[in-house]
Amino acid sequence: MEYIVIVVAVVVVLGAALAAFLIPRRRRGEVAAPPPRPGVDYQPGVGDDATAPVEAPRTPIRDVELPEAPLAPVEPEAPALERPEPAAGRLVRLRSRLARSQSGFGKGLLSLLSRERLDDETWEEIEDTLLTADLGVTPTQELVERLRTRARVEGIQDPDAARTLLREELLALVDPSLDRALRTDRHLEDGRPAVVLVVGVNGTGKTTTVGKLARVLVAEDRDVVLGAADTFRAAAADQLTTWGDRVGVVTVRGPEGGDPASVAFDAVKAGIEQEVDVVLVDTAGRLQTKVGLMDELGKVKRVIEKHGPVDEVLLVLDATTGQNGLVQARVFGEVVDVTGIVLTKLDGTAKGGIVVAVQRELGVPVKLVGLGEGPDDLAPFDAEAFVDGILG
Numbered sequence: 001m002e003y004i005v006i007v008v009a010v011v012v013v014l015g016a017a018l019a020a021f022l023i024p025r026r027r028r029g030e031v032a033a034p035p036p037r038p039g040v041d042y043q044p045g046v047g048d049d050a051t052a053p054v055e056a057p058r059t060p061i062r063d064v065e066l067p068e069a070p071l072a073p074v075e076p077e078a079p080a081l082e083r084p085e086p087a088a089g090r091l092v093r094l095r096s097r098l099a100r101s102q103s104g105f106g107k108g109l110l111s112l113l114s115r116e117r118l119d120d121e122t123w124e125e126i127e128d129t130l131l132t133a134d135l136g137v138t139p140t141q142e143l144v145e146r147l148r149t150r151a152r153v154e155g156i157q158d159p160d161a162a163r164t165l166l167r168e169e170l171l172a173l174v175d176p177s178l179d180r181a182l183r184t185d186r187h188l189e190d191g192r193p194a195v196v197l198v199v200g201v202n203g204t205g206k207t208t209t210v211g212k213l214a215r216v217l218v219a220e221d222r223d224v225v226l227g228a229a230d231t232f233r234a235a236a237a238d239q240l241t242t243w244g245d246r247v248g249v250v251t252v253r254g255p256e257g258g259d260p261a262s263v264a265f266d267a268v269k270a271g272i273e274q275e276v277d278v279v280l281v282d283t284a285g286r287l288q289t290k291v292g293l294m295d296e297l298g299k300v301k302r303v304i305e306k307h308g309p310v311d312e313v314l315l316v317l318d319a320t321t322g323q324n325g326l327v328q329a330r331v332f333g334e335v336v337d338v339t340g341i342v343l344t345k346l347d348g349t350a351k352g353g354i355v356v357a358v359q360r361e362l363g364v365p366v367k368l369v370g371l372g373e374g375p376d377d378l379a380p381f382d383a384e385a386f387v388d389g390i391l392g
């Protein structure tokens with residue numbers, strides 16, 4: 001009996017072990033049904049994979065018609081030419097800039113002249129103010145003398161009267177009767193262009209002035225050629241070419257370190273051939289004390305004149321250098337017969353009196369003034385607008 005019980009127990013245990021072994025194996029061998037596929041088994045919705053499964057119906061291959069001729073290469077668009085601002089009335093636009101820079105000078109004078117008692121001390125202060133503004137000794141003495149006389153004879157009742165008096169006397173000194181027109185008309189008799197030679201010491205703003213002047217002329221519908229006769233500084237020719245390119249003006253240039261006279265000659269020749277109205281020639285900056293360089297400048301002018309006389313020699317002076325500008329004016333005037341002065345950087349100095357001083361020194365008028373670094377910040381000089389700018 002005991003034996004039977006043991007056999008039954010062993011059979012039960014073995015059976016249970018066999019069942020435990022077989023059931024999980026069968027479960028592991030089951031193949032799970034594949035999940036429904038978006039785009040195949042049902043319409044895809046939010047959160048479904050966006051890419052079409054490989055089983056998705058394929059797009060059939062279609063024939064595409066090719067154009068008969070290959071497409072023409074696309075030309076890079078030329079930069080649009082700038083339209084410079086007309087020159088007329090520019091000084092009026094720039095007057096506030098002039099007034100800002102000269103405010104110390106103008107306001108100082110007006111408040112001194114408006115004092116109740118104009119004693120010797122006040123007149124001395126007026127004199128000092130004028131000298132500080134670079135008016136020069138002789139013009140200062142003349143002006144003070146005239147103001148004193150008129151104040152004594154006519155009397156100065158109020159600030160308005162002081163302003164009127166000062167305006168009249170400053171205007172007389174600046175001299176509105178001087179001919180400040182630039183000679184930039186083509187020569188009718190032989191069809192030659194007008195030639196403008198631009199000279200001055202280093203860094204006064206010659207190249208910038210030539211570039212700005214080209215814009216003034218383009219605004220007046222003149223045809224212009226530029227000559228980059230500053231062959232010392234390679235960047236000067238690049239700078240000038242950029243100015244020209246902006247308004248569609250051609251720049252004639254030579255090799256770096258080449259003969260400036262030959263570049264100037266070629267520029268005028270190109271101007272004659274292209275029948276332009278004006279040729280503007282930029283020259284290298286040179287100190288008035290360097291005899292060799294000054295002789296070279298004389299040569300540039302003589303070589304250009306093989307084509308015919310130069311119409312304008314513009315001396316560019318930096319207004320911030322004050323009295324030193326007068327020395328430059330004297331020496332340049334001896335070498336090249338200056339016909340007009342360009343006073344640059346008047347926006348950066350309160351020494352507007354230099355206009356009078358330099359006109360006296362050279363006996364030639366200020367024709368243009370620079371009042372900023374912007375491309376259209378060069379203005380034809382206008383005596384009235386200038387004096388009004390000084391007085392604010």
Ligand SMILES: Nc1nc2c(ncn2[C@@H]2O[C@H](COP(=O)(O)OP(=O)(O)OP(=O)(O)O)[C@@H](O)[C@H]2O)c(=O)[nH]1
Pocket residue numbers: 200201202203204205206207208209230233236284285286343344345346347348369370371372373377
């Ligand atoms: N604020 C101000 N800056 C000016 C004016 N005119 C010229 N400049 C600046 O003066 C600097 C010198 O100008 P350039 O034209 O290169 O002078 P440059 O006389 O040709 O110089 P070099 O070739 O070295 O003799 C530049 O930074 C100009 O922008 C002006 O009227 N006002």
